[in-house]
Amino acid sequence: MGTRVSEARPGAFPALALGALRVDPPVVLAPMAGVTNAPFRSLCRRFGAGLTVSEMITARALLERNRKTLQLAGFGPEEQPRSLQLYGVDPQTLGEAVALLVGEGRVDHVDLNFGCPVRKVTRRGGGAAIPLKPRLLRKIARAAVACSGGIPVSMKLRMGIDASHLTYLEAGRIAEGEGCAAVTLHARTAAELYAGEAHWEAIARLKAEVHSIPVLGNGDILEAQDALHMMQRTGCDGVVVGRGCLGRPWLFRELAAVFAGRPPEPPPTLGGVKAVMSEHAALLADFFGERAGLRSFRKHATWYTKGFPHSARMRAALIQVSTLTELQGALAEIDDRVRFPPAALRLPRGKSSGTQRVALPEGYLEELEDDTAPAREALEPVSGG
């Protein structure tokens, strides 16, 4: 999807209706485990994201009121709308988790994760394995919507397990039929993980199949023009951006500009990147405490400096800091004037290469009409989509 389209017609895309919520611009920060916590969301929101989704929260851990889970399920006072992604495999547990979130007034939108490709999840019939069982998927969606008290519930999907087991079209129909407010497609199979190019044509196919609710496209938006290109090529109603904004949250400013019909601002110089790093680290320190916050900042430091000259040296210094004062010291050593290297825009960030053979429970493919939830073990918190 790397081709840039200079003929992209900007400003032609309206806000997205997510139930009663308005997402403007129709540009969403993708749920990313270990990344899209309240600090990162607030940064992306400030740069112009229309909606920012939490990292994946496990339904059972939420019901058990796990302390860490509750922290990650928290929102900043200014966050609006509050959008949370839930992971679960059991209709009852998921329904109860949605009821808890809604009953306690904790969220304004719930996204259901049916795309997790992680082995220890699919091997037990969770994540991307669930849409293989349409009756189970339907029961889960029905339970979540029934307990939602009217707030929008959406589904996030992959195309299927692998090229021989595509599930997204039927899953999209189920989402629509069960009253979901939107469906997002990461246009890869679970077997493909994050490798190769996303199959945007699948987004177009889903859009042709699902008529009454918005379809959001996801996969390989690294520059603002990619989003316009995806909207035009697929007819999708909005875009979801993951890896492209890692170490580049200002991508949302560029996206907001092109969706408003303006040319995107150029990326910041290294001095500008340093200012965003400071802001991000301070938000993390505030949310997690200084030490834990700066520990979680390390991976971001790697992404922020990626592709710049001397990035290895900068990274080595930045990942050693454990206080905000030390961070300021390390940043002071870095030259402000360096321009953002154009080649850095399309460098892989976060997950990238490798494919897999998707592990499923023994005999799983022989009982696809079954609608019983997989065993409890599948509810362990994991990351991915």
Ligand SMILES: Cc1cc2nc3c(=O)[nH]c(=O)nc-3n(C[C@H](O)[C@H](O)[C@H](O)COP(=O)(O)O)c2cc1C
């Ligand atoms: C570090 C990381 C963590 C992720 N965690 C989740 C998650 O918790 N839930 C989910 O639905 N998708 C998750 N994803 C997948 C993204 O939401 C998105 O679908 C995927 O990265 C493709 O979009 P992109 O090409 O814009 O990155 C994760 C991706 C990355 C890179």
